[in-house]
Amino acid sequence: MKRYAFFISDGTGITAETLGNSLLSQFESIDFERVTFPYIDSEEKAEAVVEEINKAQIESGQTAIVIDTVVDKNIRKVIDQANAFKVDIFATFLKPLERELGEKSSYTVGKSHQSALSDSYIARMDAINYALDNDDGARTRYYDEADIILVGVSRSGKTPSCLYMAMQFGIKAANYPLTEDDMEELTLPDCLKDRKEKLFGLTIDPDRLSAIRNERRANSRYASLKQCYHEVDEVEMLFERNNIPYLTTTDASVEEISTRIMAAAKLQRRLN
Amino acid sequence: MKRYAFFISDGTGITAETLGNSLLSQFESIDFERVTFPYIDSEEKAEAVVEEINKAQIESGQTAIVIDTVVDKNIRKVIDQANAFKVDIFATFLKPLERELGEKSSYTVGKSHQSALSDSYIARMDAINYALDNDDGARTRYYDEADIILVGVSRSGKTPSCLYMAMQFGIKAANYPLTEDDMEELTLPDCLKDRKEKLFGLTIDPDRLSAIRNERRANSRYASLKQCYHEVDEVEMLFERNNIPYLTTTDASVEEISTRIMAAAKLQRRLN
Numbered sequence A, B: 001m002k003r004y005a006f007f008i009s010d011g012t013g014i015t016a017e018t019l020g021n022s023l024l025s026q027f028e029s030i031d032f033e034r035v036t037f038p039y040i041d042s043e044e045k046a047e048a049v050v051e052e053i054n055k056a057q058i059e060s061g062q063t064a065i066v067i068d069t070v071v072d073k074n075i076r077k078v079i080d081q082a083n084a085f086k087v088d089i090f091a092t093f094l095k096p097l098e099r100e101l102g103e104k105s106s107y108t109v110g111k112s113h114q115s116a117l118s119d120s121y122i123a124r125m126d127a128i129n130y131a132l133d134n135d136d137g138a139r140t141r142y143y144d145e146a147d148i149i150l151v152g153v154s155r156s157g158k159t160p161s162c163l164y165m166a167m168q169f170g171i172k173a174a175n176y177p178l179t180e181d182d183m184e185e186l187t188l189p190d191c192l193k194d195r196k197e198k199l200f201g202l203t204i205d206p207d208r209l210s211a212i213r214n215e216r217r218a219n220s221r222y223a224s225l226k227q228c229y230h231e232v233d234e235v236e237m238l239f240e241r242n243n244i245p246y247l248t249t250t251d252a253s254v255e256e257i258s259t260r261i262m263a264a265a266k267l268q269r270r271l272n
Helices: A014-024 A043-060 A073-080 A089-101 A119-133 A158-169 A180-184 A206-216 A225-241 A254-264 B014-024 B043-060 B073-080 B089-101 B119-133 B158-169 B180-184 B206-216 B225-241 B254-264
Strands: A002-008 A031-037 A064-068 A084-088 A148-152 A173-177 A199-203 A246-248 B002-008 B031-037 B064-068 B084-088 B148-152 B173-177 B199-203 B246-248
Touching: A002 A014, A002 A043, A014 A031, A014 A064, A014 A089, A014 B014, A014 B089, A031 A043, A043 A064, A043 A073, A064 A073, A064 B089, A084 A089, A084 B089, A089 B014, A089 B064, A089 B084, A089 B089, A119 A158, A119 A173, A119 B158, A148 A158, A158 A173, A158 A254, A158 B119, A158 B158, A180 A225, A199 A225, A199 A254, A206 A225, A246 A254, B002 B014, B002 B043, B014 B031, B014 B064, B014 B089, B031 B043, B043 B064, B043 B073, B064 B073, B084 B089, B119 B158, B119 B173, B148 B158, B158 B173, B158 B254, B180 B225, B199 B225, B199 B254, B206 B225, B246 B254
Parallel strands: A002 A031, A002 A064, A064 A084, A148 A173, A148 A199, A199 A246, B002 B031, B002 B064, B064 B084, B148 B173, B148 B199, B199 B246
Antiparallel strands: none
């Protein structure tokens, strides 16, 4: 059974998508066809969207689900005309919130996203640049600026986690790949020794690591099961011996790894 | 007036934060103190959260706002005991959706986020690696694999946009910095000439560009207003002359730039 789900917004559509996907994932047996319409900021654009929704309903023989975060009243009225089941986030929650907060909400188009000129924007750009410049042990002399330094074997998930923490939370995250030399001696390289309080370890199931490495360099020693078991063993011993907190990235999405690191390392987000 | 807002989740907390920030941003005059509690997956953890919420209420003299996406019924019951105004996303929307879809939703902890082993996860990792490897013109021989190639002057927002598109949508985005030589001749470099249909331009207000460049290299020729005006002028002429679609990144957040590129270039997301 196929159902259309439309995410409609006068801005980026990210709020509607995020909430919509959370809700729809609770219905496992239904195959949703998801379509996002961002920047629906005029009645004309809304009319075109309504046409698409009605077409989808006829095509699939099922009422479409509409999840929208449009704030403008006239545009909302147009969308309401679609033949669809509507999950209306703002209408549902803003009125009660207005009563609770004793204040009218600002029904202005696009208000729900940060401006480029805000402090948040600069903090985020700084953090992204920091993650890029201090990736994979490329530079170690700016580790004093780091909020956190991720350590682990190659392909354990360090780089995407650093980028995600920068993008989502404005956290300055560096990362350093531990090599066989470091691990065999069970000692930390000099550039990390003085920053022990900033270190956070990532580990991963060796079978999974081997699968990931094989995607990059098939049938190499680097990707072999034996090598992966060896490296993971050693790196966990190194973490234990140096009291470095760590977590496993197996079966975890980048969001999960990043938010778990934030919680475990007690880092506060720098963005709203 | 200060108000506490708590985002509570049994998963990463990202859905609760995204929706919560969207709702709260509609109340401009209120200074919200935002606190996220991710991974609240036991009644014990929920009880600790309730204590924090009640403390916040006493401290601020204001009822706290609670926005939660916890699915487990027993954990929800604990959170309900907090002295707070609750925006209850799942309770509000899942019941009506169940009726509309004719199916019970799966109230399982953590179900709302993708698994690491899904196709989505691999597509995302691939896209992030692609963006990193093909950043800033570093490599051009894999442009055939690109979904899109961003072009523009240095610091116009190419790199963060590529990373965001990779992370959020699984899109493979390369980027190439146009140099003065390219621009003076108003011709595209050879590596771009054959991929015109994949090119997308970014431009930016010269004053803003100068401010951004000054953050990196203060008082350089590179950051000077004169140089920025010159480069922006030339790059826009180059875009026009070669029929490259482009948009301005001034005043736009990374989300906005990325979703606008997606819409303008008619790119479909590769992730759910």
